[in-house]
Amino acid sequence: MIMAESLPGKRLTTAATMLRFAWAADPKRSLLALVLFTLQALASTTFAWWLKVLLDAVPAADLTNLFLATGGLALSLAGNTVLSHGSNQVLLALRERTHALVERRMVEIVGHTPTLDIHETPAYLTHLEVLERETWRFGETVPSLVNLFATGIRIVTTTALLVTVSPALLLLAVLGLPTLLLSSKISRLYHLGNDRTAEIYRRTAVLYDLATKSECAKETRLLRLGPVLVRRFHVEYRKLIGVSRRVAVHAEALGLAGRMIFLLGYFCSLLLVVHWFATGRASIGDVALTAVLAGQILSLLASSAELLQFAWRNLATAGRYVELEGISRQARSRSTAAAVTPARLRDGIRLDQVSYRYPHSTRPALRGIDLRLPAGSTVAVVGDNGAGKTTLVKLLTGLYLPTDGKISIDGVDLATLDPESWRRRTSAGFQDHARFELPLREAIGIGDLDAIEDEAAVRTALQRAGSADLPAALPAGLQTQLGPSWTDGVDLSGGQWQKIAISRAMMRTAPLLLVLDEPTAALDADTEHRLFRQWATASERIKDTSGAITILVSHRFSTVRMADLIIVLDHGELIETGDHDELMARGGLYADLFELQARSYR
Ligand SMILES: Nc1ncnc2c1ncn2[C@@H]1O[C@H](COP(=O)(O)OP(=O)(O)OP(=O)(O)O)[C@@H](O)[C@H]1O
Ligand SMILES: [Mg+2]
DSSP: OOOGGGHHHHHHHHHHHHHHHHHHHOHHHHHHHHHHHHHHHHHHHHHHHHHHHHHHHHHHTOHHHHHHHHHHHHHHHHHHHHHHHHHHHHHHHHHHHHHHHHHHHHHHHHHTOOSSGGGGOHHHHHHHHHHHHHTHHHHTHHHHHHHHHHHHHHHHHHHHHHHHHOGGGHHHHHHTHHHHHHHHHHHHHHHHHHHHHHHHHHHHHHHHHHHHOHHHHHHHHHTTOHHHHHHHHHHHHHHHHHHHHHHHHHHHHHHHHHHHHHHHHHHHHHHHHHHHHHTTSSOHHHHHHHHHHHHHHHHHHHHHHHHHHHHHHHHHHHHHHHHHHHHHHHHHHTTOOOBOOOSSOSSEEEEEEEEEOOTTOSSOSEEEEEEEEETTOEEEEEOSTTSSHHHHHHHHTTSSOOSEEEEEETTEEGGGBOHHHHHHTEEEEOTTOOOOOSBHHHHHHGGGGGGTTOHHHHHHHHHHTTOTTTGGGSTTGGGOBBSTTSTTOBOOOHHHHHHHHHHHHTOOSSOSEEEEESTTTTSOHHHHHHHHHHHHHHHHHHHHHHOOEEEEEOSOHHHHTTSSEEEEEETTEEEEEEOHHHHHHHTSHHHHHHHHHHHHHO
16 A cells, blocks of 8 residues: 555655656646746846846946846846746646546556456555545646756845845754655645545545435435434534644644744844944845845745645645556556457356455455356256345456466467457446436447447347337436436436346347346346346257357246356355256256245245
8 A cells, every 4th residue: 555655655656657657648738837837036136136236226326237237126026926827827737637648547557457346455545546536746746846946046046135145044954954854744634634535535525425325315314314423424524624623723733833943044144134234244135135135035035935835735636646556557567468369169167176265355256156058058056145245247248357277268268368359249238227317329339339320229128128118118218317316317226227237238240248237126027037038039049159158146936047158146156056856856956946936926
């Protein structure tokens, strides 16, 4: 997990990443910002210089210098004002573009990770949570670096001017160092604070969703959960505020200490120059110059300490991005295998001693599964809740890689298959399917992106899902916008959403693997039965051309009995396989469960 300790070594790569972003987002404006800020810094330093010339010209009644200095003062002020407007405009555009680019990359990183286990990795969740709140920091990279650079120039030029009064005043700049050094420590405090609050933020987000999302509205109302949720929300927020306060107080104390050291130096230098003036060793211009410049250095140091802190914090956020990219790359590299998915299945799918344990789980969800799913077969998976049915299906579709053992597709290890090519040949409908709030045609069409525009293909998919009449029941047919989040969106019944999920799974016409993990639970038993018969017939028809395997997870034995092969899972282990007759003759768990269900229908 990324922690502040691991950060220093990574700062350079991280800084490079951030610069790359700004550059990729808008190279012209990045350069322009640098130029404008440098000019602005020079303009404000010359202001102090012209002030000294003016004050020294007064007692000498040097008219040339008086007019020259007045012109110089006006010019540097005007220059500063114009440049500051210009640079602000440039920075604004730069911020927006960089921010947009980072958000896009984040979606790419998360979306392109082929397996699901990263969603159960705490470091990943922490980074994602913090980044969601802090992607704006990427937009600040160039502004904060350019600002730092410009402040650096101002500190150097201001100190150089001070040295013209006396080299002894150089000490003032040295006394500013503690302020700068402390800023890195302060940003580290904030970084650790973020690590500590990320989980609390996640929890408050869950509570917030429970209280506000329409999916939960029925139950939260009926159970009168409102006050309970509010109370818990308060408790979490109190923790959050507690941690943030402690970090802020600690950080402020450190910052104040640094500035006090500098202030002491500031007063000593002023006293020294006043003393020199009294003894005739300095002019009135020198006194004015020192007062103005030392004050300027004070505020420059304060702002550069803040800028540095800001830059460190931006860097820490970028560090999380780099880590996230790394975790995702690692997940991808485990499966960026190049073997190509066969055009058709001849032998089928084999599982050799396959086990899977979810990250941070003590018990394996599947253990030592040995199984052969013959090409062209229809397979049913049964077992109690939590037996491992969905896990098995997720392994077969490549959403997780086995923690032990091997899954082979016609003899080729699934882990070595190019995940893209395997995905193109698998179709799936899940019990916890997504509700894509798109127009109906697209919500189904995304089941096969190549055919998303093909209305006829969408209608065929609807037909194969036994839902040909669904568009007619909706106000704008296939064009109906789904989902309550849209003003003209239509919300559907649970069964209707499920029909869409099944239709989506029916979009691919020649999958090698079709998985249906209880997507029919909201449909009546008859409909499920009819659909499965239809799919079984269809797969029988294409058996010789594609060798497709159809897997159905169901708790309804009237459907299950039709399958060529039935797999019985119990507590993550495969306890029985065979067809209906074999399993009934065996008199094991399957026979018991079948009898139990049959009796309740009699
Ligand atoms: N994301 C996860 N992280 C940790 N454990 C999980 C996760 N998903 C499932 N499990 C655990 O793995 C085991 C198998 O779960 P799985 O979802 O495969 O069961 P199932 O047979 O599909 O059950 P159901 O009939 O309820 O759908 C269960 O003990 C469950 O608690
Ligand atoms: Mg399940």
